[in-house]
Amino acid sequence: MDISTNKDIKIKSYFSNRNVDSSSYANYSLPRYLSPFFNDSDKNLDILDIGCGLGQMLDHLKKSGFNNLYGIDINEESINECKKKDLSVEKINDIREYASKSTMKFDRIVMSHVLEHIDKEDIIDTLIHIKKYLLKDSGVFLLMVPNAQSYTGTYWRYEDFTHSVLFTAGSCYYVLKSAGFSNIEFIDPDGTKHMNPFKRIIIKLFVGFHKLKEDFWNKILQTSFHKTSPRIYTFELKVAAN
Numbered sequence: 019m020d021i022s023t024n025k026d027i028k029i030k031s032y033f034s035n036r037n038v039d040s041s042s043y044a045n046y047s048l049p050r051y052l053s054p055f056f057n058d059s060d061k062n063l064d065i066l067d068i069g070c071g072l073g074q075m076l077d078h079l080k081k082s083g084f085n086n087l088y089g090i091d092i093n094e095e096s097i098n099e100c101k102k103k104d105l106s107v108e109k110i111n112d113i114r115e116y117a118s119k120s121t122m123k124f125d126r127i128v129m130s131h132v133l134e135h136i137d138k139e140d141i142i143d144t145l146i147h148i149k150k151y152l153l154k155d156s157g158v159f160l161l162m163v164p165n166a167q168s169y170t171g172t173y174w175r176y177e178d179f180t181h182s183v184l185f186t187a188g189s190c191y192y193v194l195k196s197a198g199f200s201n202i203e204f205i206d207p208d209g210t211k212h213m214n215p216f217k218r219i220i221i222k223l224f225v226g227f228h229k230l231k232e233d234f235w236n237k238i239l240q241t242s243f244h245k246t247s248p249r250i251y252t253f254e255l256k257v258a259a260n
Contacts (some may be wrong), residue, residue, distance in 0.1 A: 032180065033072065033095050040099060043074035048082075051206035051256055055126060055158055061085055061145030063125040066152065069132030070107055073100035078104065087123075090116055114140075117147035124156045130162040131254070133193075137182045153260065159199065161257045163190060168253050188247030190255050199259040209252035225251060 048056065056063070061083045067076050070089030073096070079087055080103075089107040097102060100107040110116040113136075123254055127148060136144055153159055165176040166184035175184045185193075187204060194202050205211075208225055210218040229249060236242055243249060 031095065032093050036178070038072075040072050040074075040113045045070060046074040046078055048075065048078055050212040052128075052160065055160060055258065056082075056084070058083070064088075064122065064154075065126045066090070066124040066128070068113060068127060068129040068148070069135075070100060070105075070129075071096050073103050073105050073107070075128065075130070076100065076105045076107075077103050088122075105228065113144050114147040117151040120151055122152075123157065125154055125157045126154055126160065127153055127157065128162075130160075131164065132164050133161065134181050134183055134185065136182060141183070142193050142196050145193060145199070149198050155260075157260060159259045160256050161190070161194070161259070163254045165250060165252055167249065168251050170253060174253075183198075186247065187250045187253060187255060188244050190257060191247070194259050202257060203260040204248055204250060205256040205258055207248060207250045207252065 052243065056065075056079065063086055065079065065084060065088065067087075067089040070076055070091050071093075073089065073106075074087050074127045076087050087106060089100055089105060090110045091100075091107065092110055092112075094109060097107050097109045100223070108116075130150070133141060133144075148159065163185045164181075165171055165186070166175065167186045167188075168174075171184060175181055187207075191202055208218070208222055210221050228251065232243075232249075
């Protein structure tokens with residue numbers, strides 16, 4: 019009798035059990051906030067997508083002319099779908115194991131909505147391995163995670179059953195700093211990079227009002243935020259570090 023672990027069950031049919039397939043990304047394009055890190059003048063960047071999913075980002079970069087693209091994932095569905103797109107991908111069991119055996123380092127490493135799936139006690143060590151074994155000295159690590167401080171933060175903690183933890187800007191900064199990353203920058207904190215100038219102004223005004231409301235109620239209820247942590251309200255936190 020095949021006795022699968024709880025982790026195996028969660029991984030095996032992740033996408034199909036969440037009603038996600040390649041058609042979900044039919045109109046995928048690189049988010050505007052990532053564009054500066056993938057300059058058209060250098061198509062030979064060594065790029066690694068950790069948790070490459072169904073290959074939507076790698077496929078887009080490939081069609082955009084980038085040559086050295088690699089992806090890793092623990093999910094068999096992901097790997098099979100990526101191979102249909104003729105992408106260079108590898109099924110792994112553990113990021114740390116892959117990193118410690120890697121003979122290659124990368125100019126860009128993207129880890130989009132993966133870190134929150136890792137067991138909390140393994141997060142910093144996983145980031146240490148990425149920094150030490152996979153990222154070039156001049157490389158950039160691009161991390162995206164759901165934002166616990168967003169309006170839908172609690173929803174996203176539980177909407178995906180495989181989430182182990184969510185992050186605020188402060189805790190995201192903490193784990194990166196603890197893993198040895200520096201030059202940690204939150205990208206597009208207002209989520210307005212893709213908007214026209216007028217809409218950006220309107221959104222920033224509303225965000226400003228929201229902060230004032232929070233400050234008011236914090237004072238009334240005698241609660242607070244960690245003062246040195248950025249207050250970011252977008253659905254996801256986007257970070258660049260090296």
